Amino acid sequence: MQSEREGGVRDFLLGGFAIPAHGFRLIGGDAFADFITMRQTELTSGVSMFRAFLQPWHGGRRISGCSRAIIKPRARDHLRGGVSAFRRLDVPEKRLHGAFLHAVAGFVGEGDVPRHAFVALFGGAFAPVMGRARIRIESATAFITVREFDLRLHASLLGGAAEPADRERLIAHGADAALETIAEAVLRVEKNLADAVHWWEAAARDGDVEASLQLARHYEEGSGVEKNPVQAEKWFKVAAKNGIASAQLALGQRYLENDAQASEAITWLQKAAEQKEVLAQYLLGNAYVDGRGTKKNPALAFKWLLQAAEQNHPLAQIAVAHAYDEGNGVRQDRALAVVWLRKAAEHGDIPCTLRLAECLERGEGLEKNPAEAAKWYQVAAEAGQSQAQLALAQHYQNGPDANPALAFKWLLEAARHNETSVYFDLAECYAKGRGTEKDAKQAVAWYLKAAANGVTQTRPILARAYQDGAGVEKNLAEAFKWWQLAAADGDAEAAYQVAQQYDSGEATDKNPAEAEKWYKAAALRGIAPAQLVLAKKYFQNNAKVEESIPLLQKSADQNDAEAQYMLATAYASGRGVKKNPSAAFKYYLQAAQHDHPLAPAAVGRCYYEGDGVKKDSAEAVPWLRKAAERDDMASAFLLARCLDLGDGVAKDLVEAAKWYQRAAEQGSIPAQSMLGFIYSEGRGVAKNPEEAVRWFKAAAEQGDVNAACNLGISYKYGLGVAADPKKAKEYLLQAAEHGNALAQATLGAMYQMGDHVEKNPALAFKWLSKAAEQGNVPAQQGLALCYAMGDGVEKSLNAAFEWFQRAAQQGDINAAYNLACCFDGGQGAPRDPAEAAKWYLKAAEKGHPLAQRNLGLLYEQGLGVVQDNVEAYKWYTLSAAGGKDVAASNREQLAQKMTPDQIVKAQQLAHVAMEQMRGK
Numbered sequence: 001m002q003s004e005r006e007g008g009v010r011d012f013l014l015g016g017f018a019i020p021a022h023g024f025r026l027i028g029g030d031a032f033a034d035f036i037t038m039r040q041t042e043l044t045s046g047v048s049m050f051r052a053f054l055q056p057w058h059g060g061r062r063i064s065g066c067s068r069a070i071i072k073p074r075a076r077d078h079l080r081g082g083v084s085a086f087r088r089l090d091v092p093e094k095r096l097h098g099a100f101l102h103a104v105a106g107f108v109g110e111g112d113v114p115r116h117a118f119v120a121l122f123g124g125a126f127a128p129v130m131g132r133a134r135i136r137i138e139s140a141t142a143f144i145t146v147r148e149f150d151l152r153l154h155a156s157l158l159g160g161a162a163e164p165a166d167r168e169r170l171i172a173h174g175a176d177a178a179l180e181t182i183a184e185a186v187l188r189v190e191k192n193l194a195d196a197v198h199w200w201e202a203a204a205r206d207g208d209v210e211a212s213l214q215l216a217r218h219y220e221e222g223s224g225v226e227k228n229p230v231q232a233e234k235w236f237k238v239a240a241k242n243g244i245a246s247a248q249l250a251l252g253q254r255y256l257e258n259d260a261q262a263s264e265a266i267t268w269l270q271k272a273a274e275q276k277e278v279l280a281q282y283l284l285g286n287a288y289v290d291g292r293g294t295k296k297n298p299a300l301a302f303k304w305l306l307q308a309a310e311q312n313h314p315l316a317q318i319a320v321a322h323a324y325d326e327g328n329g330v331r332q333d334r335a336l337a338v339v340w341l342r343k344a345a346e347h348g349d350i351p352c353t354l355r356l357a358e359c360l361e362r363g364e365g366l367e368k369n370p371a372e373a374a375k376w377y378q379v380a381a382e383a384g385q386s387q388a389q390l391a392l393a394q395h396y397q398n399g400p401d402a403n404p405a406l407a408f409k410w411l412l413e414a415a416r417h418n419e420t421s422v423y424f425d426l427a428e429c430y431a432k433g434r435g436t437e438k439d440a441k442q443a444v445a446w447y448l449k450a451a452a453n454g455v456t457q458t459r460p461i462l463a464r465a466y467q468d469g470a471g472v473e474k475n476l477a478e479a480f481k482w483w484q485l486a487a488a489d490g491d492a493e494a495a496y497q498v499a500q501q502y503d504s505g506e507a508t509d510k511n512p513a514e515a516e517k518w519y520k521a522a523a524l525r526g527i528a529p530a531q532l533v534l535a536k537k538y539f540q541n542n543a544k545v546e547e548s549i550p551l552l553q554k555s556a557d558q559n560d561a562e563a564q565y566m567l568a569t570a571y572a573s574g575r576g577v578k579k580n581p582s583a584a585f586k587y588y589l590q591a592a593q594h595d596h597p598l599a600p601a602a603v604g605r606c607y608y609e610g611d612g613v614k615k616d617s618a619e620a621v622p623w624l625r626k627a628a629e630r631d632d633m634a635s636a637f638l639l640a641r642c643l644d645l646g647d648g649v650a651k652d653l654v655e656a657a658k659w660y661q662r663a664a665e666q667g668s669i670p671a672q673s674m675l676g677f678i679y680s681e682g683r684g685v686a687k688n689p690e691e692a693v694r695w696f697k698a699a700a701e702q703g704d705v706n707a708a709c710n711l712g713i714s715y716k717y718g719l720g721v722a723a724d725p726k727k728a729k730e731y732l733l734q735a736a737e738h739g740n741a742l743a744q745a746t747l748g749a750m751y752q753m754g755d756h757v758e759k760n761p762a763l764a765f766k767w768l769s770k771a772a773e774q775g776n777v778p779a780q781q782g783l784a785l786c787y788a789m790g791d792g793v794e795k796s797l798n799a800a801f802e803w804f805q806r807a808a809q810q811g812d813i814n815a816a817y818n819l820a821c822c823f824d825g826g827q828g829a830p831r832d833p834a835e836a837a838k839w840y841l842k843a844a845e846k847g848h849p850l851a852q853r854n855l856g857l858l859y860e861q862g863l864g865v866v867q868d869n870v871e872a873y874k875w876y877t878l879s880a881a882g883g884k885d886v887a888a889s890n891r892e893q894l895a896q897k898m899t900p901d902q903i904v905k906a907q908q909l910a911h912v913a914m915e916q917m918r919g920k
Helices: 004-017 029-036 041-058 065-070 073-087 097-108 115-129 137-144 148-161 164-172 176-190 193-205 209-221 229-241 245-256 259-274 278-290 298-310 314-326 334-346 350-362 370-382 386-398 404-416 420-432 440-452 458-468 476-488 492-504 512-524 528-539 545-557 561-573 581-593 599-609 617-629 633-645 653-665 669-681 689-700 705-717 725-737 741-753 761-773 777-789 797-809 813-825 833-845 849-861 869-881 885-895 900-919
Strands: none
Touching (some): 193 209, 245 259, 278 314, 298 314, 334 350, 350 370, 386 404, 420 458, 458 476, 492 528, 512 545, 617 633, 633 653, 689 705, 777 797, 777 813, 833 849, 869 900
């Protein structure tokens, strides 16, 4: 039973709202009945408020003041302030909503019921009274968020406003929002999904888009209504067509699962994605990746995935990272890949964490940062990622902050996560004591595990372990088994071991054929000892010499110095292979670099002679010295030559003499010959003709033609030995017959002049011709004289001219003079004063007095040169100083034509020229 006071208040309130002035019933009585039953104190105050606000406006009967007595003293003060504010409004049509809210706020400011509840309730209820057709959604929302009992009250209030009689008019003015709010209120207050669905559907049918979405979800999930995919799809479409992104996404997801509707899914996902619906962007991107519902399009896929990633969708960030990393749909950009990998890693994606670590480790997309790489490897490793554990182990094995103990720890972790690739490394740790104590037994155990997982490199190690009894009981038969397995897998060392076992019969029956088979296999697979053994056998066998070359080649490529040297000699000599100096040098050099004792001499010689390599004495000298210090006499001789001539090294005659002596004493024939020469000349040693003859004899008796020539000259002139024309002729003839140009020229001059032999123009011509053809200048000059005089040959001024010219061009001053005479007199060549002057000048500048006198004549007469008495006087003076009296006569006659100044100048020029020639 309600109290009398409550009933009176209710009647009073309903009466106030039902006054005819409004023209329609505002709010159903049931709603206010529920309202009144909620609280008493606040309602009483509310009645007074209604009375104060409504009475002046509506002009109806005054309502009993019984409720005024109930008003709290402090609340009454607030009310009066609100009423006063209200009454000050001058225009009746003016909206009262703002003033009313202020009055209510002041009235309930210190009451128990929250201020926002009253604001929402009365603001919503008064909107129709003041001419506002729509119930304020803002007020309803504010009211709903206060207390649960207020939510229930508000539902009843709005329910009353939605009575059928008013419904059509309210909807026309936008009251569908109120229906939506009712559904929310029912759902949140009473937890009655069925009632909520009822109101969602009412709002949806009245065109509320959000309600359509909510209704679709209830049908899809079967919450508050029987599950109905068809109805769900229908209302999702309604919401989607009205631009609700979440509805478009829902349809896209729904259709994407159905092959027949996949293309339609793309349409809806596109719409949702364009509204920044992140999941839609991600799904659309994946659809373009997979070609589901559309053609594959990496570029479009990347576009949508990037948009989703930028909205922090974690899977999209992963996809974008991989796209940049691989250049899929976008230009490859490791720097941007790293940015997104980092985001994905920070969201906990382990594969991206691993990839980020790899980029940091390798410097892909950013500078290398081993420390940060290790940090991310550790994150992935601690998450159980075996590849990261392996990478972290490798980092601690080889990185700048190497830590064998940590490397071992992570190898062990990776092994516990079945990362079989670490078994071998773990075995190595135990075998070598890296990060843990050495434990041969554990090493063998892990090697066996690695071998069981196909790690073939463990097989020879296991074979060696069984062969040596390291970490396991010695067992040659078991070792042989592992050697065979390794050999069958292509392990070259194992093939060699199998060959040795068959050869020795230690672990199996002796079998020469099998031994040869496996030696060959080992040799072909690069085992230098096997290659060398076979190569040596084949190289000495003419029938198989060609087979030795590939074996030597393989062994040489394995840096076997002996094989390299043998291969070099094969290329140098053309044995078993086409002769190839370049290849020979290549392998000589390799052998020398691997300290083969004979190779430095060969390399030095090749550089010195330009054999197979560009001639380079500077490169030759260090190799020659190295070989010479190992008592290689040929290298000692070549080193001496370089020092003697300053060829590739600073000239040092003393050092040269030392090496000539050392090479000569070791039996080097050319060194003996050169040692004789340096003793004869005193080059780097005290001059000693007797010692020179001793070494000349030693070399000549072994067939050295240079020594024979020098010995012949020694006997001719009695240098270091008693003069002996007969022996001189004997040794010179020996050398000349072997092509020595100096011996030929000397012998020819002897026959030409009758010097220590009977004069013989024919023999003179013979030997001078041979020497001249070899470029011997004195011989060319002598041969020209033979032709000019017809001495030993038919006279031929043309031939004489040719040989004078060849000798002159090589710097012979006599030949230059004779050539000038030919041009001057037109003998053997057309007369040409200019050419005559040119060659006279060359001879004159080198002190030839006749050339100087003739050049003076040309200057005096102006033939071939510009006439110049001063120049003529100068050259007459120089010729006269050389003993030519005729030149002095020419000078005296010329002086009569010259001024004193000209004579002084000419004398000065002659003096300068004389000093220059002396300097030369």
